[in-house]
Amino acid sequence: MTTAVSAGRPSAVTARDLARATATRQRRGARLKLWAGAICTALVVLPVTLAGVLPLPGANTQDLSRRRLPPLSEGHLFGTDQLGRDLLSRVLHGGQVSLAVGVLAVLVSGLIGIAAGAAAGFFGGWIDAVVSRFLEAQLALPLLMMLLLVVALFGPSVTVITCVIALAQWPEVARLTRSLVLVEREKAYVAAARVLGLRSWSVLARHVIPNVVRPASLVVLLLLAQAVLLESALSFLGAGPQRPFATWGRIISDGQDYITTSWWLVTLPGLVIALLVVGVNLLGDGLRDRTRPRSGKGA
């Protein structure tokens, strides 16, 4: 039996079929996630980054006669807090602390995780055993309790909190990197590099890591949202940087006493955190979806 083929296309698959195909829908979904994630993230990150140049009152500038003004009050888009400070300014400056802690923490955890995971996956043997047992042991510990303990021991400061979150997050990156390296080390280019006389460390650093760093960095991006949430949780529980540093967790913690009379003190900072976390997760998902087919082709 023959099928009628249109003159312009040497196939029975129409443009409509292509548009409805699973691959096309996945690609479209990935693009949508990417855009939505980028917009949500930008909506938070851009104002936070530019907080210093925006025409806003200082984050700690008090006006006790203008306490707890509702949103859209004169000169205060987000309203004011219990000491008459501009809530938008506090949220944006607080975001600088939270984001700085988050970014620094994921950078450090990413470096540790990629280095440890790559070494474990490539060399195997006792290095793999040590790294794997370490990360299993750490994953078995309740994360927040461990963070609170370390902060209680060393005191709450931006440096301590950054290090603590970084140390808390390296296992996830290390585990993924290890599995990626296990696949890569069996490929022909690694054998070729060895035959050419390259030392193991050189093969790992110059050939294997560059091939796994991209998917691993996507996990690092997803960890950014988790790091921001962890920092907020610590501040909420009173283990954040000392006052008067505004952090998102502290703004919400201070605002909860006014939840029935001044809803904006908790709701608006909460929405900002939610927007950032959803945005970063969507961005990470979208990037992962986009990189998958390409890595498939490459393999």
Next chain:
Amino acid sequence: MTPTPHRVPPPGHLTRRTVLRWSALGGAGVALGPLSACAGPTGAPGPGTLTLGLNRSLVSLDNKLNQFEAAVTVQRAVRQALTRIGPDLEPQLVLADRFEMTEPTAWTVRLREGVCYSDGSPVTVEDVATALRMYGKVPGSFLLGLFPELPTVEATGERTFLLRTERPLPVLDRLMANIHITPAKANRPEELRSGLGSGPYRVVRANSGAGEYTLARNTRYWGRQPSVEKVQVRFVPEESSRVVALRSGELDVVDTLTPDSAEQLIGLPGVTVQENVGVRMCQLFYNFRKPKGHPLADPRVRQALTYAIDGTALVDDVLTGTAEEARGVVPLALQGAVQTGTYAFDPGRARQLLRSLGADDLRLKVIWESGEFAGDTSVMEALLDMLQDVGVRASLQQFQPGGDILKWRQGRAGNWDVIGNGYSSPTGQALTMLQGMYGGTAEKERTGDAFMGYVIPRIERQLSAAATEVDDAERDRRLAEVQHAVWDTWPSLWAFAPKTLLARRDRVQGLALQAINSYDLTAIRLEG
């Protein structure tokens, strides 16, 4: 081909599809059912049960170490003292029916006839003697600091005895309101986790770790039986949770409210907010352990800094009118307290004075423990802003409850300049508070027990002389003198006396909140 006939189930026949539909409906009902409970009060106490929500954990029903005002209400419902502080801040007799100063250094006491513990055993003179010995052996006790010396017991009969001191102690009847009597055999120099009491309630369930207790009426109580059958005590640390629990009816009484919580509760149907003058002094106290030559060792610098603080704004805006700016070194509601001066807000003068004293580049570290007083964090952050306005760079360090602020206070940890602190007088007397805060000696300071390092021998001598004066009028005159002398040393950057605030459901009747932030549980009745 004959089509297959479509089989229609007879009416009332139970098909598989019907079963699945009904199961899904039932499952949804089970899953969503609990959500409907969110619409109404949850865990509401029963008709005969009174539920109290404390903001600090009541780790024991003994008061040897755990002495915060709200705890007193519950502790005295189980264990009683010879006397208590009444609503007018005058001593009232409880286990004793006679408590008189018969000599300058001796008080004659007679135990009330028929007073007994909840197991029916009588309260004896030996129990009183043992209680005093045990309180005296507890290290780090706040109560011990209130006593210039602990009296000794000299039995003179089956129910009578003398309380002897080496020097006259004219307020002993008030001080003894803090010594709870327990059977001698069960008493230990530590916080008692169990044991009997002579109060109107007995403990039927206790979880000291969680700060939760269930008290039931003591059927063998020697006095008038309380109206409420059962009292549940819960520890709810979060202020917002306490407010929500009271609104939903889960709690009947929440005490020591913050001004903002009171604002949320005032005017709500079914809820009444009560307030009373307070006998607690909250202060931003200077560190008196600074070496000679340090700016804070100079009273003129301490005074200059006080001009930076806008007390009116703090009281009106931050504390929403639920406190009074201090006009003396102790709250004026206390007996024997006098007005000694007022804090003035004049930032220009503060800047000028600091410059002239060479302290214009001053840096201050302010420390405090969370919950030390209502609205603490807001007061501290406002303070920081005010100090910055006069060019003083200040930093804050907040300690969580259970942290090591005690070591800092005693000068055994880090360095600090100003501490946020609350101090109350459980006797209702100015003298007690003055002795606790300003009666520091070199000997006390060696163990870090002088209040924030405040050791000024001249003041201590004046206080000792007033404390041993048996003539009331003369004692008050001497006390007034010493309060003026203390004020002139500028011990606080700023101070205020918060009112005591309490909220209750309207079904709770007869609750009379006292100035010492406590109330008598036996007077309460439940309606509805």
